[in-house]
Amino acid sequence: MKASFYVTTPIYYPNDLPHIGHAYTTVLADVLARWHRLKGSNVFFLTGTDEHGLKLQRAAEKKGVKPKEFVDRMVPEFKKYWRLLEISYDRFIRTTDVDHEEVVKKALEKLYSKGLIYRGVYKGWYCSSCEKFYSEDEYEEKEGKKICPIHVKELEWVEEETYFLKLSAYQDQVLKLVRDTDIIHPRGYAREIASKLEKEGLRDLSIARPKDRVYWGVELPFDDRYVVYVWIDALLNYLTGIGYGRDGRFEEYWSVVHHVIGKDILWFHTAIWFAVLLMLDVPPPKKVLVHAFIINRGLKMGKSVGNVVMIDDMFDRYYSADSVRYLLMRLLNLEKDVEFDVELLDNMYNGELADTYGNLVRRVGVLSLKKLKGVVRRRELDEELSRTSREVIGEVLELMDDYKISESLVKTFDLLRATNAYLNKTKPWEVEDPEPSLYNAIEATRIATNLLNPVMPSITKKVADALGFEIVEVDKLKYGGVKEFLVKEAPILFKKVKSRTS
Numbered sequence: 001m002k003a004s005f006y007v008t009t010p011i012y013y014p015n016d017l018p019h020i021g022h023a024y025t026t027v028l029a030d031v032l033a034r035w036h037r038l039k040g041s042n043v044f045f046l047t048g049t050d051e052h053g054l055k056l057q058r059a060a061e062k063k064g065v066k067p068k069e070f071v072d073r074m075v076p077e078f079k080k081y082w083r084l085l086e087i088s089y090d091r092f093i094r095t096t097d098v099d100h101e102e103v104v105k106k107a108l109e110k111l112y113s114k115g116l117i118y119r120g121v122y123k124g125w126y127c128s129s130c131e132k133f134y135s136e137d138e139y140e141e142k143e144g145k146k147i148c149p150i151h152v153k154e155l156e157w158v159e160e161e162t163y164f165l166k167l168s169a170y171q172d173q174v175l176k177l178v179r180d181t182d183i184i185h186p187r188g189y190a191r192e193i194a195s196k197l198e199k200e201g202l203r204d205l206s207i208a209r210p211k212d213r214v215y216w217g218v219e220l221p222f223d224d225r226y227v228v229y230v231w232i233d234a235l236l237n238y239l240t241g242i243g244y245g246r247d248g249r250f251e252e253y254w255s256v257v258h259h260v261i262g263k264d265i266l267w268f269h270t271a272i273w274f275a276v277l278l279m280l281d282v283p284p285p286k287k288v289l290v291h292a293f294i295i296n297r298g299l300k301m302g303k304s305v306g307n308v309v310m311i312d313d314m315f316d317r318y319y320s321a322d323s324v325r326y327l328l329m330r331l332l333n334l335e336k337d338v339e340f341d342v343e344l345l346d347n348m349y350n351g352e353l354a355d356t357y358g359n360l361v362r363r364v365g366v367l368s369l370k371k372l373k374g375v376v377r378r379r380e381l382d383e384e385l386s387r388t389s390r391e392v393i394g395e396v397l398e399l400m401d402d403y404k405i406s407e408s409l410v411k412t413f414d415l416l417r418a419t420n421a422y423l424n425k426t427k428p429w430e431v432e433d434p435e436p437s438l439y440n441a442i443e444a445t446r447i448a449t450n451l452l453n454p455v456m457p458s459i460t461k462k463v464a465d466a467l468g469f470e471i472v473e474v475d476k477l478k479y480g481g482v483k484e485f486l487v488k489e490a491p492i493l494f495k496k497v498k499s500r501t502s
């Protein structure tokens with residue numbers, strides 16, 4: 001039976017255009033989706049937009065339009081950028097979708113009927129950009145003002161009658177899931193959440209907003225004066241996306257769900273989400289995969305901070321979706337923030353993509369056409385390249401399944417470098433019989449290209465077409481597996497960028 005794989009991104013607030021912070025998360029999820037397709041799995045990939053709540057209500061008011069009109073205008077922008085970056089999602093969910101609003105209502109009804117929701121008064125400091133309350137030890141103080149640590153802007157005092165969800169009753173079960181399972185990855189984040197749970201406990205959460213303050217949301221099914229708190233609304237999208245309560249495939253996909261998130265939304269996706277799922281009798285997620293940030297001048301990118309790098313900026317400099325995807329994944333670090341360093345990116349682009357991969361493809365293409373009229377038959381296999389290929393395939397399989405995408409790219413480039421060195425050593429341009437050398441060089445290029453496919457889907461396809469092979473499922477990838485290459489062209493894959501320092 002085929003394995004299954006379900007991957008999600010957070011759903012993004014469409015109050016502004018997506019920038020490379022969004023792209024970082026989304027490309028990571030896409031690479032995992034493509035990797036699992038390449039392994040022959042049934043894959044479902046969900047992304048979308050989080051369209052309710054105060055932040056969007058205010059963004060729409062600012063533009064003088066209704067919230068729905070505002071989000072309807074913004075959603076195509078997200079879709080445009082995901083198309084540009086070749087994000088291969090299976091569904092783009094919007095929290096204003098009818099099936100989602102139904103799931104939210106059904107879930108809230110279930111929680112209410114189980115006695116897990118009660119009435120009370122909430123007072124606290126609120127950030128409308130995060131859509132969350134900040135406790136004393138969470139906010140920062142500047143000149144007597146309470147400041148959101150993420151948005152570096154003043155918090156608002158909010159005091160209102162609301163409904164609470166009894167999360168506290170699930171504290172011990174949630175702590176066990178966080179501490180004693182390997183759901184949260186990397187483990188440093190699990191320790192962080194476990195220690196917060198041990199220190200502060202899991203407090204009941206206000207899950208309703210009065211309509212006179214926030215009207216833009218899903219109505220509470222048991223009290224129409226309120227809408228559902230946007231975070232509860234949003235988290236439930238992961239259930240809606242694969243047909244919760246409707247579709248027979250829900251259980252198959254849910255059992256293998258991987259939530260890809262940034263570390264700023266860790267608490268919601270672990271402590272709170274695990275408790276909500278326990279309440280709904282839905283098993284916890286298989287994996288919550290957390291990444292640190294790409295930062296700029298030491299801070300997380302954000303409009304209010306003024307240090308955003310837009311997706312267009314990266315396209316302007318590195319030309320194609322493939323190179324942007326490659327560079328983002330080459331930077332990828334789950335545990336540590338990485339600085340957006342143009343010099344470093346230029347060096348990776350020129351040194352790895354242009355000089356190593358691009359140059360190799362160009363060389364084997366030109367030589368095959370010139371020396372062998374493009375027909376390169378299988379000859380004796382080079383032992384060293386064959387062994388290196390086998391090792392790299394094995395290592396990449398392990399690294400990718402351990403979410404170490406940057407490391408797997410480095411490994412694959414080791415093979416490309418070895419192939420360039422092999423060409424320099426065997427010199428097919430001056431020997432009488434260049435076919436053995438060219439066959440082995442193309443064969444190693446094929447193996448590397450195949451492994452790079454999830455990160456660079458278009459360029460690898462272009463290389464496959466030019467050199468005359470097919471991208472195959474990874475378990476069919478064996479050195480010497482191709483009898484004959486019919487080389488059609490010798491493409492130039494990457495145009496070098498001029499380094500700013502040179």
Ligand SMILES: [Zn+2]
Nearest residue numbers: 127130148151
């Ligand atoms: Zn905030």
